[in-house]
Amino acid sequence: MLTHEDNELLCRVGPGTPMGNLFRRYWIPALLSDEIPEPDSPPVRVKLLGEEMVAFRDTNGNVGLLDNNCPHRRASLFFGRNEECGLRCVYHGWKFDVNGDCVDMPSEPAESNFKDKVKITAYPTVERGGAVFAYMGPREKQPPFWNFEMFTLADNHIFAGRTRAYCNYMQAIEGNIDSSHISYLHRNLADLKMTDFDDGTDVPGFPSAKMSTKIRGTSRTPSLELQETPYGWRYAGIRITANGHQHLRITTNVFPIFNMVSRLPDQDIGFSLFVPLDDENHWRWNFSGKLDRPYTTEERETRTSQRGELDENGKPLRGPWNDYLLDREAQRTVSYSGVTGVQAQDMAVQDSMGIIADRTEEHLGTTDQAVIHNRKVLLKAARDLMEGIDPPMPDPSIVVKVRSHEEIIPGDADWRLYGAYAGEDAGIKV
Ligand code: FES
Ligand SMILES: [Fe+2]
Incomplete structure:
Protein backbone atom coordinates (compact mmCIF):
# COMPACT_ATOMS: atom_id res chain seq x y z
CA MET A 1 0.00 0.00 0.00
CA LEU A 2 0.94 3.63 -0.31
CA THR A 3 0.16 6.66 1.77
CA HIS A 4 -2.36 9.04 0.27
CA GLU A 5 0.45 11.55 -0.21
CA ASP A 6 2.61 9.07 -2.17
CA ASN A 7 -0.35 7.97 -4.26
CA GLU A 8 -1.00 11.57 -5.24
CA LEU A 9 2.68 12.05 -6.01
CA LEU A 10 2.69 8.94 -8.20
CA CYS A 11 -0.48 9.71 -10.13
CA ARG A 12 -0.61 13.48 -10.72
CA VAL A 13 1.26 14.60 -13.82
CA GLY A 14 -0.03 18.08 -14.71
CA PRO A 15 2.26 21.12 -15.11
CA GLY A 16 4.26 21.79 -11.96
CA THR A 17 3.61 18.41 -10.31
CA PRO A 18 6.70 16.41 -9.27
CA MET A 19 5.83 13.37 -11.42
CA GLY A 20 4.79 15.62 -14.29
CA ASN A 21 8.14 17.39 -14.07
CA LEU A 22 9.89 14.02 -14.12
CA PHE A 23 8.17 12.83 -17.32
CA ARG A 24 8.83 16.20 -18.94
CA ARG A 25 12.55 15.32 -18.84
CA TYR A 26 12.09 12.52 -21.41
CA TRP A 27 10.91 12.17 -24.99
CA ILE A 28 7.37 10.75 -24.94
CA PRO A 29 4.97 9.95 -27.81
CA ALA A 30 2.39 12.66 -28.45
CA LEU A 31 0.47 11.66 -31.58
CA LEU A 32 0.47 9.35 -34.59
CA SER A 33 2.09 10.70 -37.74
CA ASP A 34 -0.96 9.91 -39.81
CA GLU A 35 -3.10 12.27 -37.73
CA ILE A 36 -1.30 15.04 -39.61
CA PRO A 37 -0.71 13.09 -42.82
CA GLU A 38 0.73 15.69 -45.18
CA PRO A 39 2.16 19.22 -45.37
CA ASP A 40 -0.45 21.88 -44.56
CA SER A 41 -3.04 19.26 -43.52
CA PRO A 42 -5.49 20.34 -40.78
CA PRO A 43 -4.13 20.82 -37.26
CA VAL A 44 -5.26 18.38 -34.56
CA ARG A 45 -5.83 18.67 -30.83
CA VAL A 46 -3.29 16.95 -28.59
CA LYS A 47 -3.55 16.51 -24.84
CA LEU A 48 -0.49 15.36 -22.96
CA LEU A 49 0.43 15.49 -19.25
CA GLY A 50 -2.61 17.68 -18.67
CA GLU A 51 -1.63 20.27 -21.30
CA GLU A 52 -3.88 21.22 -24.21
CA MET A 53 -1.98 21.64 -27.47
CA VAL A 54 -2.37 21.59 -31.24
CA ALA A 55 -0.12 19.73 -33.64
CA PHE A 56 0.34 20.59 -37.31
CA ARG A 57 2.62 19.67 -40.19
CA ASP A 58 3.96 22.73 -41.98
CA THR A 59 4.57 23.25 -45.70
CA ASN A 60 8.05 21.72 -45.39
CA GLY A 61 6.75 18.65 -43.57
CA ASN A 62 8.05 19.71 -40.15
CA VAL A 63 5.83 19.01 -37.16
CA GLY A 64 4.82 21.80 -34.78
CA LEU A 65 3.39 21.17 -31.32
CA LEU A 66 2.05 24.42 -29.93
CA ASP A 67 0.06 25.58 -26.94
CA ASN A 68 -3.62 25.34 -27.80
CA ASN A 69 -4.30 28.99 -26.99
CA CYS A 70 -3.17 31.90 -29.10
CA PRO A 71 -1.10 34.33 -27.01
CA HIS A 72 -3.12 37.27 -28.35
CA ARG A 73 -6.54 36.75 -26.77
CA ARG A 74 -6.47 32.99 -26.22
CA ALA A 75 -8.51 31.65 -29.13
CA SER A 76 -7.80 27.99 -29.90
CA LEU A 77 -5.34 27.37 -32.70
CA PHE A 78 -7.27 24.21 -33.51
CA PHE A 79 -9.42 26.53 -35.64
CA GLY A 80 -6.24 27.83 -37.26
CA ARG A 81 -5.30 27.97 -40.94
CA ASN A 82 -2.25 25.84 -41.72
CA GLU A 83 -0.56 27.71 -44.55
CA GLU A 84 2.85 28.77 -45.86
CA CYS A 85 4.99 27.34 -43.07
CA GLY A 86 2.89 28.40 -40.13
CA LEU A 87 -0.35 28.05 -38.25
CA ARG A 88 -2.47 31.20 -38.42
CA CYS A 89 -5.03 32.02 -35.73
CA VAL A 90 -8.36 32.72 -37.43
CA TYR A 91 -9.40 35.31 -34.86
CA HIS A 92 -7.01 38.14 -35.87
CA GLY A 93 -4.55 36.42 -38.17
CA TRP A 94 -1.46 36.06 -35.97
CA LYS A 95 0.73 33.32 -37.38
CA PHE A 96 3.22 31.00 -35.64
CA ASP A 97 5.86 28.65 -37.00
CA VAL A 98 6.84 25.22 -35.62
CA ASN A 99 9.35 26.88 -33.27
CA GLY A 100 6.63 29.04 -31.71
CA ASP A 101 7.88 32.29 -33.26
CA CYS A 102 5.24 34.78 -34.36
CA VAL A 103 6.04 35.24 -38.06
CA ASP A 104 3.13 37.46 -39.05
CA MET A 105 0.86 39.87 -37.17
CA PRO A 106 -1.33 41.49 -39.82
CA SER A 107 -3.60 43.18 -37.26
CA GLU A 108 -0.75 45.47 -36.10
CA PRO A 109 0.72 48.39 -38.10
CA ALA A 110 3.34 47.33 -40.63
CA GLU A 111 6.07 49.30 -38.81
CA SER A 112 5.33 47.60 -35.46
CA ASN A 113 7.89 45.13 -34.12
CA PHE A 114 5.41 43.69 -31.63
CA LYS A 115 5.46 40.33 -33.42
CA ASP A 116 9.15 39.92 -32.64
CA LYS A 117 8.32 40.03 -28.93
CA VAL A 118 5.53 37.46 -28.97
CA LYS A 119 6.08 33.73 -28.79
CA ILE A 120 3.82 30.78 -28.22
CA THR A 121 4.92 27.74 -26.24
CA ALA A 122 6.25 25.19 -28.75
CA TYR A 123 7.71 21.82 -27.83
CA PRO A 124 10.48 20.11 -29.82
CA THR A 125 9.35 17.04 -31.72
CA VAL A 126 10.98 13.98 -33.28
CA GLU A 127 9.09 11.79 -35.71
CA ARG A 128 10.01 8.10 -35.85
CA GLY A 129 8.26 4.96 -37.00
CA GLY A 130 4.84 6.54 -37.40
CA ALA A 131 4.76 8.49 -34.15
CA VAL A 132 5.62 12.04 -33.15
CA PHE A 133 7.50 12.31 -29.87
CA ALA A 134 7.63 15.48 -27.81
CA TYR A 135 10.02 16.87 -25.25
CA MET A 136 8.18 19.12 -22.80
CA GLY A 137 10.94 19.90 -20.31
CA PRO A 138 13.50 22.68 -19.91
CA ARG A 139 15.44 23.26 -23.14
CA GLU A 140 18.83 23.13 -21.48
CA LYS A 141 18.02 19.66 -20.13
CA GLN A 142 16.82 18.15 -23.42
CA PRO A 143 18.29 14.61 -23.83
CA PRO A 144 19.13 12.99 -27.17
CA PHE A 145 16.26 11.06 -28.73
CA TRP A 146 15.76 7.46 -27.57
CA ASN A 147 18.21 4.97 -28.96
CA PHE A 148 16.04 1.88 -28.77
S1 FES B 1 -6.73 35.50 -30.55
FE1 FES B 1 -5.38 34.75 -31.99
S2 FES B 1 -4.92 36.39 -33.30
FE2 FES B 1 -6.25 37.21 -31.82
FE1 LIG C 1 -2.25 -8.09 -19.07
Whole structure:
Protein backbone atom coordinates (compact mmCIF):
# COMPACT_ATOMS: atom_id res chain seq x y z
CA MET A 1 0.00 0.00 0.00
CA LEU A 2 0.94 3.63 -0.31
CA THR A 3 0.16 6.66 1.77
CA HIS A 4 -2.36 9.04 0.27
CA GLU A 5 0.45 11.55 -0.21
CA ASP A 6 2.61 9.07 -2.17
CA ASN A 7 -0.35 7.97 -4.26
CA GLU A 8 -1.00 11.57 -5.24
CA LEU A 9 2.68 12.05 -6.01
CA LEU A 10 2.69 8.94 -8.20
CA CYS A 11 -0.48 9.71 -10.13
CA ARG A 12 -0.61 13.48 -10.72
CA VAL A 13 1.26 14.60 -13.82
CA GLY A 14 -0.03 18.08 -14.71
CA PRO A 15 2.26 21.12 -15.11
CA GLY A 16 4.26 21.79 -11.96
CA THR A 17 3.61 18.41 -10.31
CA PRO A 18 6.70 16.41 -9.27
CA MET A 19 5.83 13.37 -11.42
CA GLY A 20 4.79 15.62 -14.29
CA ASN A 21 8.14 17.39 -14.07
CA LEU A 22 9.89 14.02 -14.12
CA PHE A 23 8.17 12.83 -17.32
CA ARG A 24 8.83 16.20 -18.94
CA ARG A 25 12.55 15.32 -18.84
CA TYR A 26 12.09 12.52 -21.41
CA TRP A 27 10.91 12.17 -24.99
CA ILE A 28 7.37 10.75 -24.94
CA PRO A 29 4.97 9.95 -27.81
CA ALA A 30 2.39 12.66 -28.45
CA LEU A 31 0.47 11.66 -31.58
CA LEU A 32 0.47 9.35 -34.59
CA SER A 33 2.09 10.70 -37.74
CA ASP A 34 -0.96 9.91 -39.81
CA GLU A 35 -3.10 12.27 -37.73
CA ILE A 36 -1.30 15.04 -39.61
CA PRO A 37 -0.71 13.09 -42.82
CA GLU A 38 0.73 15.69 -45.18
CA PRO A 39 2.16 19.22 -45.37
CA ASP A 40 -0.45 21.88 -44.56
CA SER A 41 -3.04 19.26 -43.52
CA PRO A 42 -5.49 20.34 -40.78
CA PRO A 43 -4.13 20.82 -37.26
CA VAL A 44 -5.26 18.38 -34.56
CA ARG A 45 -5.83 18.67 -30.83
CA VAL A 46 -3.29 16.95 -28.59
CA LYS A 47 -3.55 16.51 -24.84
CA LEU A 48 -0.49 15.36 -22.96
CA LEU A 49 0.43 15.49 -19.25
CA GLY A 50 -2.61 17.68 -18.67
CA GLU A 51 -1.63 20.27 -21.30
CA GLU A 52 -3.88 21.22 -24.21
CA MET A 53 -1.98 21.64 -27.47
CA VAL A 54 -2.37 21.59 -31.24
CA ALA A 55 -0.12 19.73 -33.64
CA PHE A 56 0.34 20.59 -37.31
CA ARG A 57 2.62 19.67 -40.19
CA ASP A 58 3.96 22.73 -41.98
CA THR A 59 4.57 23.25 -45.70
CA ASN A 60 8.05 21.72 -45.39
CA GLY A 61 6.75 18.65 -43.57
CA ASN A 62 8.05 19.71 -40.15
CA VAL A 63 5.83 19.01 -37.16
CA GLY A 64 4.82 21.80 -34.78
CA LEU A 65 3.39 21.17 -31.32
CA LEU A 66 2.05 24.42 -29.93
CA ASP A 67 0.06 25.58 -26.94
CA ASN A 68 -3.62 25.34 -27.80
CA ASN A 69 -4.30 28.99 -26.99
CA CYS A 70 -3.17 31.90 -29.10
CA PRO A 71 -1.10 34.33 -27.01
CA HIS A 72 -3.12 37.27 -28.35
CA ARG A 73 -6.54 36.75 -26.77
CA ARG A 74 -6.47 32.99 -26.22
CA ALA A 75 -8.51 31.65 -29.13
CA SER A 76 -7.80 27.99 -29.90
CA LEU A 77 -5.34 27.37 -32.70
CA PHE A 78 -7.27 24.21 -33.51
CA PHE A 79 -9.42 26.53 -35.64
CA GLY A 80 -6.24 27.83 -37.26
CA ARG A 81 -5.30 27.97 -40.94
CA ASN A 82 -2.25 25.84 -41.72
CA GLU A 83 -0.56 27.71 -44.55
CA GLU A 84 2.85 28.77 -45.86
CA CYS A 85 4.99 27.34 -43.07
CA GLY A 86 2.89 28.40 -40.13
CA LEU A 87 -0.35 28.05 -38.25
CA ARG A 88 -2.47 31.20 -38.42
CA CYS A 89 -5.03 32.02 -35.73
CA VAL A 90 -8.36 32.72 -37.43
CA TYR A 91 -9.40 35.31 -34.86
CA HIS A 92 -7.01 38.14 -35.87
CA GLY A 93 -4.55 36.42 -38.17
CA TRP A 94 -1.46 36.06 -35.97
CA LYS A 95 0.73 33.32 -37.38
CA PHE A 96 3.22 31.00 -35.64
CA ASP A 97 5.86 28.65 -37.00
CA VAL A 98 6.84 25.22 -35.62
CA ASN A 99 9.35 26.88 -33.27
CA GLY A 100 6.63 29.04 -31.71
CA ASP A 101 7.88 32.29 -33.26
CA CYS A 102 5.24 34.78 -34.36
CA VAL A 103 6.04 35.24 -38.06
CA ASP A 104 3.13 37.46 -39.05
CA MET A 105 0.86 39.87 -37.17
CA PRO A 106 -1.33 41.49 -39.82
CA SER A 107 -3.60 43.18 -37.26
CA GLU A 108 -0.75 45.47 -36.10
CA PRO A 109 0.72 48.39 -38.10
CA ALA A 110 3.34 47.33 -40.63
CA GLU A 111 6.07 49.30 -38.81
CA SER A 112 5.33 47.60 -35.46
CA ASN A 113 7.89 45.13 -34.12
CA PHE A 114 5.41 43.69 -31.63
CA LYS A 115 5.46 40.33 -33.42
CA ASP A 116 9.15 39.92 -32.64
CA LYS A 117 8.32 40.03 -28.93
CA VAL A 118 5.53 37.46 -28.97
CA LYS A 119 6.08 33.73 -28.79
CA ILE A 120 3.82 30.78 -28.22
CA THR A 121 4.92 27.74 -26.24
CA ALA A 122 6.25 25.19 -28.75
CA TYR A 123 7.71 21.82 -27.83
CA PRO A 124 10.48 20.11 -29.82
CA THR A 125 9.35 17.04 -31.72
CA VAL A 126 10.98 13.98 -33.28
CA GLU A 127 9.09 11.79 -35.71
CA ARG A 128 10.01 8.10 -35.85
CA GLY A 129 8.26 4.96 -37.00
CA GLY A 130 4.84 6.54 -37.40
CA ALA A 131 4.76 8.49 -34.15
CA VAL A 132 5.62 12.04 -33.15
CA PHE A 133 7.50 12.31 -29.87
CA ALA A 134 7.63 15.48 -27.81
CA TYR A 135 10.02 16.87 -25.25
CA MET A 136 8.18 19.12 -22.80
CA GLY A 137 10.94 19.90 -20.31
CA PRO A 138 13.50 22.68 -19.91
CA ARG A 139 15.44 23.26 -23.14
CA GLU A 140 18.83 23.13 -21.48
CA LYS A 141 18.02 19.66 -20.13
CA GLN A 142 16.82 18.15 -23.42
CA PRO A 143 18.29 14.61 -23.83
CA PRO A 144 19.13 12.99 -27.17
CA PHE A 145 16.26 11.06 -28.73
CA TRP A 146 15.76 7.46 -27.57
CA ASN A 147 18.21 4.97 -28.96
CA PHE A 148 16.04 1.88 -28.77
CA GLU A 149 17.07 -0.97 -31.06
CA MET A 150 13.82 -0.40 -32.92
CA PHE A 151 14.85 3.10 -33.88
CA THR A 152 17.95 1.76 -35.62
CA LEU A 153 15.50 0.24 -38.16
CA ALA A 154 13.97 2.02 -41.13
CA ASP A 155 10.57 3.57 -40.43
CA ASN A 156 8.75 0.98 -42.56
CA HIS A 157 10.04 -1.77 -40.21
CA ILE A 158 8.23 -0.10 -37.30
CA PHE A 159 4.58 -0.11 -36.32
CA ALA A 160 3.23 2.38 -33.80
CA GLY A 161 -0.28 2.03 -32.45
CA ARG A 162 -2.22 3.40 -29.54
CA THR A 163 -5.51 2.96 -27.75
CA ARG A 164 -7.33 5.42 -25.53
CA ALA A 165 -7.87 4.19 -21.96
CA TYR A 166 -10.02 5.59 -19.21
CA CYS A 167 -8.13 5.69 -15.95
CA ASN A 168 -4.91 6.97 -14.42
CA TYR A 169 -1.84 5.85 -16.37
CA MET A 170 -0.14 4.22 -13.37
CA GLN A 171 -2.74 1.44 -13.21
CA ALA A 172 -1.75 0.42 -16.74
CA ILE A 173 1.98 0.60 -16.00
CA GLU A 174 1.47 -1.61 -12.97
CA GLY A 175 -0.55 -4.06 -15.06
CA ASN A 176 2.27 -4.49 -17.55
CA ILE A 177 4.88 -5.26 -14.92
CA ASP A 178 2.77 -7.81 -13.09
CA SER A 179 3.66 -11.14 -14.67
CA SER A 180 1.46 -13.24 -12.40
CA HIS A 181 -1.86 -11.98 -13.78
CA ILE A 182 -1.35 -13.65 -17.15
CA SER A 183 -2.10 -17.04 -15.57
CA TYR A 184 -5.50 -15.69 -14.51
CA LEU A 185 -6.85 -12.68 -16.36
CA HIS A 186 -5.54 -13.74 -19.78
CA ARG A 187 -6.13 -17.48 -19.48
CA ASN A 188 -8.37 -19.36 -21.81
CA LEU A 189 -10.04 -22.24 -20.01
CA ALA A 190 -8.84 -24.63 -22.73
CA ASP A 191 -5.23 -23.89 -21.67
CA LEU A 192 -5.93 -25.65 -18.37
CA LYS A 193 -6.54 -28.88 -20.25
CA MET A 194 -3.12 -28.75 -21.89
CA THR A 195 -1.42 -30.72 -19.10
CA ASP A 196 -0.78 -33.68 -21.43
CA PHE A 197 0.44 -31.54 -24.32
CA ASP A 198 4.09 -32.14 -25.21
CA ASP A 199 5.72 -31.27 -28.52
CA GLY A 200 9.24 -31.88 -27.22
CA THR A 201 10.08 -28.21 -26.56
CA ASP A 202 9.99 -28.43 -22.76
CA VAL A 203 13.80 -28.58 -22.84
CA PRO A 204 16.45 -25.88 -22.37
CA GLY A 205 16.08 -23.51 -25.32
CA PHE A 206 13.14 -21.72 -26.82
CA PRO A 207 9.70 -23.28 -26.32
CA SER A 208 7.13 -23.35 -29.10
CA ALA A 209 4.38 -20.76 -28.77
CA LYS A 210 2.02 -23.57 -27.78
CA MET A 211 4.36 -24.89 -25.10
CA SER A 212 4.70 -21.36 -23.78
CA THR A 213 0.91 -21.10 -23.55
CA LYS A 214 0.74 -24.43 -21.76
CA ILE A 215 3.34 -23.48 -19.18
CA ARG A 216 1.73 -20.12 -18.48
CA GLY A 217 -1.75 -21.63 -18.36
CA THR A 218 -0.98 -24.57 -16.10
CA SER A 219 1.64 -23.13 -13.74
CA ARG A 220 -0.08 -20.41 -11.81
CA THR A 221 2.39 -19.59 -9.05
CA PRO A 222 5.50 -18.19 -10.74
CA SER A 223 8.31 -16.98 -8.56
CA LEU A 224 9.23 -13.44 -9.45
CA GLU A 225 12.74 -12.09 -9.18
CA LEU A 226 13.81 -8.54 -9.84
CA GLN A 227 17.20 -7.25 -10.89
CA GLU A 228 18.30 -3.63 -11.02
CA THR A 229 20.24 -2.71 -14.16
CA PRO A 230 22.08 0.37 -15.44
CA TYR A 231 19.09 1.27 -17.65
CA GLY A 232 16.33 0.57 -15.13
CA TRP A 233 15.38 -2.91 -14.09
CA ARG A 234 14.24 -6.27 -15.34
CA TYR A 235 12.48 -9.13 -13.70
CA ALA A 236 11.78 -12.75 -14.38
CA GLY A 237 8.59 -14.67 -13.93
CA ILE A 238 9.94 -18.19 -13.35
CA ARG A 239 7.73 -21.26 -13.70
CA ILE A 240 8.92 -24.82 -13.15
CA THR A 241 8.00 -26.89 -16.19
CA ALA A 242 6.67 -30.45 -16.30
CA ASN A 243 10.21 -31.65 -17.07
CA GLY A 244 11.68 -29.77 -14.10
CA HIS A 245 13.29 -26.90 -16.04
CA GLN A 246 12.79 -23.18 -15.42
CA HIS A 247 10.62 -21.26 -17.84
CA LEU A 248 11.70 -17.61 -17.86
CA ARG A 249 9.67 -14.65 -18.94
CA ILE A 250 11.96 -11.66 -18.57
CA THR A 251 10.30 -8.25 -18.68
CA THR A 252 12.56 -5.22 -18.98
CA ASN A 253 11.90 -1.63 -18.05
CA VAL A 254 13.93 1.26 -19.39
CA PHE A 255 13.60 4.20 -17.04
CA PRO A 256 11.20 5.83 -16.61
CA ILE A 257 8.29 3.94 -18.26
CA PHE A 258 9.41 2.06 -21.37
CA ASN A 259 8.34 -1.50 -20.85
CA MET A 260 9.26 -4.57 -22.89
CA VAL A 261 7.00 -7.51 -22.15
CA SER A 262 8.55 -10.95 -22.57
CA ARG A 263 8.73 -12.22 -26.14
CA LEU A 264 10.22 -15.23 -27.89
CA PRO A 265 13.13 -14.50 -30.25
CA ASP A 266 11.08 -15.17 -33.40
CA GLN A 267 8.55 -12.52 -32.40
CA ASP A 268 8.83 -8.86 -33.30
CA ILE A 269 10.82 -6.63 -30.96
CA GLY A 270 8.88 -3.91 -29.23
CA PHE A 271 8.00 -1.84 -26.24
CA SER A 272 4.92 -0.27 -24.79
CA LEU A 273 4.26 2.68 -22.57
CA PHE A 274 1.28 4.35 -21.03
CA VAL A 275 1.23 8.08 -21.45
CA PRO A 276 -1.15 10.34 -19.53
CA LEU A 277 -3.43 12.70 -21.42
CA ASP A 278 -4.24 13.95 -17.94
CA ASP A 279 -4.63 12.39 -14.50
CA GLU A 280 -7.72 10.42 -15.50
CA ASN A 281 -7.00 9.21 -19.03
CA HIS A 282 -4.05 7.73 -20.86
CA TRP A 283 -2.90 6.39 -24.19
CA ARG A 284 -1.71 2.81 -24.41
CA TRP A 285 1.16 3.05 -26.89
CA ASN A 286 2.64 -0.05 -28.51
CA PHE A 287 5.68 0.03 -30.75
CA SER A 288 6.84 -3.06 -32.59
CA GLY A 289 9.68 -3.61 -35.01
CA LYS A 290 10.57 -6.26 -37.57
CA LEU A 291 14.30 -6.89 -37.69
CA ASP A 292 14.33 -8.64 -41.08
CA ARG A 293 11.76 -6.87 -43.27
CA PRO A 294 9.21 -4.05 -43.43
CA TYR A 295 5.63 -4.58 -42.25
CA THR A 296 3.29 -5.30 -45.12
CA THR A 297 0.25 -3.12 -45.70
CA GLU A 298 -1.92 -6.03 -44.64
CA GLU A 299 -0.03 -6.48 -41.37
CA ARG A 300 -0.39 -2.79 -40.63
CA GLU A 301 -4.13 -2.89 -41.30
CA THR A 302 -4.61 -5.95 -39.10
CA ARG A 303 -2.68 -4.39 -36.25
CA THR A 304 -4.54 -1.12 -36.58
CA SER A 305 -7.94 -2.81 -36.45
CA GLN A 306 -6.93 -5.01 -33.50
CA ARG A 307 -5.69 -2.04 -31.54
CA GLY A 308 -8.45 0.34 -32.47
CA GLU A 309 -11.64 -1.76 -32.29
CA LEU A 310 -13.60 1.24 -33.55
CA ASP A 311 -17.11 1.43 -34.95
CA GLU A 312 -17.83 3.02 -38.32
CA ASN A 313 -17.87 6.47 -36.69
CA GLY A 314 -14.42 5.98 -35.20
CA LYS A 315 -15.78 5.44 -31.67
CA PRO A 316 -14.41 2.62 -29.49
CA LEU A 317 -16.68 -0.41 -29.48
CA ARG A 318 -15.94 -1.33 -25.91
CA GLY A 319 -15.18 0.51 -22.71
CA PRO A 320 -16.25 1.01 -19.12
CA TRP A 321 -19.66 2.20 -20.38
CA ASN A 322 -20.55 -1.34 -21.58
CA ASP A 323 -18.29 -3.34 -19.21
CA TYR A 324 -16.07 -4.22 -22.19
CA LEU A 325 -18.91 -6.50 -23.36
CA LEU A 326 -18.34 -8.94 -20.50
CA ASP A 327 -20.01 -12.23 -21.42
CA ARG A 328 -20.93 -14.36 -18.39
CA GLU A 329 -21.51 -17.47 -20.49
CA ALA A 330 -18.02 -17.09 -22.01
CA GLN A 331 -16.68 -16.64 -18.49
CA ARG A 332 -18.09 -20.07 -17.61
CA THR A 333 -17.01 -21.87 -20.74
CA VAL A 334 -14.31 -20.03 -22.72
CA SER A 335 -12.07 -17.71 -20.77
CA TYR A 336 -11.24 -16.83 -17.20
CA SER A 337 -12.45 -13.24 -17.58
CA GLY A 338 -15.33 -13.50 -20.05
CA VAL A 339 -13.91 -10.46 -21.82
CA THR A 340 -12.53 -11.00 -25.32
CA GLY A 341 -8.99 -9.87 -26.16
CA VAL A 342 -5.90 -9.32 -24.03
CA GLN A 343 -5.95 -5.55 -24.22
CA ALA A 344 -9.63 -5.26 -23.33
CA GLN A 345 -9.06 -7.65 -20.42
CA ASP A 346 -6.28 -5.43 -19.12
CA MET A 347 -8.30 -2.25 -19.59
CA ALA A 348 -11.39 -3.72 -17.91
CA VAL A 349 -9.62 -4.58 -14.67
CA GLN A 350 -7.45 -1.48 -14.71
CA ASP A 351 -10.24 1.04 -14.87
CA SER A 352 -12.41 -1.08 -12.56
CA MET A 353 -9.90 -0.12 -9.83
CA GLY A 354 -11.29 3.44 -9.91
CA ILE A 355 -10.26 6.36 -12.10
CA ILE A 356 -7.33 6.85 -9.72
CA ALA A 357 -6.90 3.69 -7.64
CA ASP A 358 -6.86 4.20 -3.89
CA ARG A 359 -3.56 2.51 -3.04
CA THR A 360 -4.01 3.15 0.70
CA GLU A 361 -6.44 0.21 0.66
CA GLU A 362 -4.23 -2.36 -1.13
CA HIS A 363 -2.76 -5.58 0.28
CA LEU A 364 0.32 -6.36 -1.78
CA GLY A 365 1.65 -9.93 -1.95
CA THR A 366 4.85 -11.63 -3.05
CA THR A 367 4.03 -11.31 -6.75
CA ASP A 368 3.81 -7.55 -6.49
CA GLN A 369 7.51 -6.87 -6.04
CA ALA A 370 8.00 -5.30 -9.48
CA VAL A 371 5.07 -3.00 -8.78
CA ILE A 372 6.62 -2.02 -5.45
CA HIS A 373 10.05 -1.48 -6.96
CA ASN A 374 8.68 0.61 -9.80
CA ARG A 375 6.86 2.89 -7.38
CA LYS A 376 9.96 3.24 -5.29
CA VAL A 377 12.22 4.33 -8.16
CA LEU A 378 9.67 6.71 -9.70
CA LEU A 379 8.84 8.35 -6.37
CA LYS A 380 12.53 8.71 -5.56
CA ALA A 381 13.30 10.30 -8.92
CA ALA A 382 10.35 12.70 -8.59
CA ARG A 383 11.39 13.67 -5.05
CA ASP A 384 15.04 14.06 -6.08
CA LEU A 385 13.99 16.34 -8.90
CA MET A 386 12.13 18.52 -6.40
CA GLU A 387 15.51 18.88 -4.66
CA GLY A 388 17.21 19.81 -7.93
CA ILE A 389 18.76 16.40 -8.61
CA ASP A 390 18.50 15.44 -12.29
CA PRO A 391 16.69 12.13 -12.94
CA PRO A 392 18.42 8.98 -14.27
CA MET A 393 19.08 9.14 -18.01
CA PRO A 394 19.66 5.66 -19.49
CA ASP A 395 22.89 5.45 -21.49
CA PRO A 396 22.00 5.30 -25.24
CA SER A 397 24.81 2.79 -25.90
CA ILE A 398 23.08 0.43 -23.45
CA VAL A 399 19.47 1.20 -24.36
CA VAL A 400 20.10 0.00 -27.93
CA LYS A 401 20.91 -3.49 -26.57
CA VAL A 402 17.93 -3.95 -24.29
CA ARG A 403 15.31 -6.57 -25.14
CA SER A 404 12.83 -8.70 -23.26
CA HIS A 405 13.29 -12.45 -23.28
CA GLU A 406 11.62 -15.84 -22.95
CA GLU A 407 13.50 -19.11 -22.63
CA ILE A 408 13.56 -22.47 -20.88
CA ILE A 409 16.75 -22.91 -18.86
CA PRO A 410 18.07 -25.80 -16.73
CA GLY A 411 16.50 -26.14 -13.30
CA ASP A 412 19.67 -25.06 -11.50
CA ALA A 413 20.70 -22.17 -13.80
CA ASP A 414 20.82 -18.51 -12.74
CA TRP A 415 18.23 -16.57 -14.78
CA ARG A 416 20.21 -13.34 -14.47
CA LEU A 417 22.72 -14.66 -17.04
CA TYR A 418 20.02 -14.92 -19.73
CA GLY A 419 18.55 -12.49 -22.23
CA ALA A 420 19.91 -9.43 -23.98
CA TYR A 421 22.36 -7.24 -22.06
CA ALA A 422 22.57 -9.67 -19.17
CA GLY A 423 24.93 -11.05 -16.62
CA GLU A 424 28.53 -10.18 -15.96
CA ASP A 425 29.23 -9.45 -19.64
CA ALA A 426 26.99 -6.43 -19.22
CA GLY A 427 28.64 -5.43 -15.96
CA ILE A 428 25.52 -6.46 -14.06
CA LYS A 429 26.40 -8.02 -10.75
CA VAL A 430 25.11 -11.55 -10.38
S1 FES B 1 -6.73 35.50 -30.55
FE1 FES B 1 -5.38 34.75 -31.99
S2 FES B 1 -4.92 36.39 -33.30
FE2 FES B 1 -6.25 37.21 -31.82
FE1 LIG C 1 -2.25 -8.09 -19.07
